[in-house]
Amino acid sequence: xxxxxxxxxxxxxxxxxxLPFQIGDKWTxxxxxxxxxxxxxxxxxxxxxxxxxxxxxxxxxRAMRRDGLVTRTAYDENPPRxxxxxxxxxxxxxxxxxxxxxxxxxxxxxxxxxRQASERLDA
Amino acid sequence: xxxxxxxxxxxxxxxxxxLPFQIGDKWTxxxxxxxxxxxxxxxxxxxxxxxxxxxxxxxxxRAMRRDGLVTRTAYDENPPRxxxxxxxxxxxxxxxxxxxxxxxxxxxxxxxxxRQASERLDA
DNA sequence: CTGAATCCGACTTGATACTG
DNA sequence: CAGTATCAAGTCGGATTCAG
Numbered sequence: 428x429x430x431x432x433x434x435x436x437x438x439x440x441x442x443x444x445x446l447p448f449q450i451g452d453k454w455t456x457x458x459x460x461x462x463x464x465x466x467x468x469x470x471x472x473x474x475x476x477x478x479x480x481x482x483x484x485x486x487x488x489r490a491m492r493r494d495g496l497v498t499r500t501a502y503d504e505n506p507p508r509x510x511x512x513x514x515x516x517x518x519x520x521x522x523x524x525x526x527x528x529x530x531x532x533x534x535x536x537x538x539x540x541x542r543q544a545s546e547r548l549d550a
Numbered sequence: 551x552x553x554x555x556x557x558x559x560x561x562x563x564x565x566x567x568x569l570p571f572q573i574g575d576k577w578t579x580x581x582x583x584x585x586x587x588x589x590x591x592x593x594x595x596x597x598x599x600x601x602x603x604x605x606x607x608x609x610x611x612r613a614m615r616r617d618g619l620v621t622r623t624a625y626d627e628n629p630p631r632x633x634x635x636x637x638x639x640x641x642x643x644x645x646x647x648x649x650x651x652x653x654x655x656x657x658x659x660x661x662x663x664x665r666q667a668s669e670r671l672d673a
Numbered sequence: 674c675t676g677a678a679t680c681c682g683a684c685t686t687g688a689t690a691c692t693g
Numbered sequence: 694c695a696g697t698a699t700c701a702a703g704t705c706g707g708a709t710t711c712a713g
Contacts, residue, residue: 451570452685470694480688481697485696493665494570495665496570507695516657526649534642537618575705575706592675593675603706605678609706629674632675683704683705683707684704685705687700689699691696692696
């Protein structure tokens with residue numbers, strides 16, 4: 428259920444900067460996807476997110492907690508362990524994220540083609 | 551079909567800043583919605599967009615043209631007239647925008663409530 | 674009417690280093 | 694392990710002014 432996250436899991440989504448649909452800030456969508464299969468630890472999330480700095484991950488998770496998208500559970504152990512988990516509200520985003528991904532796979536190539544065509548006009 | 555746009559048509563959507571789904575940049579979604587019923591002129595678009603500056607509207611439309619979302623048609627008249635119209639690609643976003651809006655009407659209140667609850671903890 | 678040119682402040686993101 | 698503190702850089706939207 429909660430196997431280790433693949434460090435390359437977002438590499439294939441590279442042209443996401445061209446996608447006209449953005450979920451939250453730069454990282455929210457990926458974090459939601461990472462948490463889809465169950466709770467994850469702080470460092471565990473850093474693996475697939477391409478060397479996100481701890482400050483940014485911390486800030487993003489705090490904003491998501493504030494909006495009720497994730498919960499944070501700290502275990503009083505040594506070494507410390509903290510787990511983040513999607514709330515029902517956060518989980519409700521998964522369906523819409525799937526819809527966005529479906530739209531992307533269908534239409535993103537057209538956007539990239541239009542972009543390259545207009546680049547040729549500039550030259 | 552293309553009745554004048556209401557200057558208040560986006561006032562009810564005010565808490566859109568809290569929405570975790572963003573379409574393009576700040577204005578792209580609203581422009582797509584404004585063009586849903588047919589072509590619109592430059593100044594016509596400025597009405598419902600709450601005093602968007604011409605520079606920003608121009609830049610947004612240029613980016614949308616570059617991505618193949620809208621077409622621009624200039625008529626050689628005096629005074630000059632320019633019309634923007636959704637392409638098929640741009641029109642394909644409408645379904646997804648509807649899905650985002652449906653999600654919003656269902657879950658955005660929960661986000662706002664969670665946000666207010668965490669504000670009370672800060673105080 | 675439909676923009677373009679310039680300047681600017683605010684916000685976002687990241688690099689780096691440090692702590693309980 | 695799980696963050697925080699500080700600093701630097703880039704980007705975006707906007708105000709203002711001017712032009713075809």
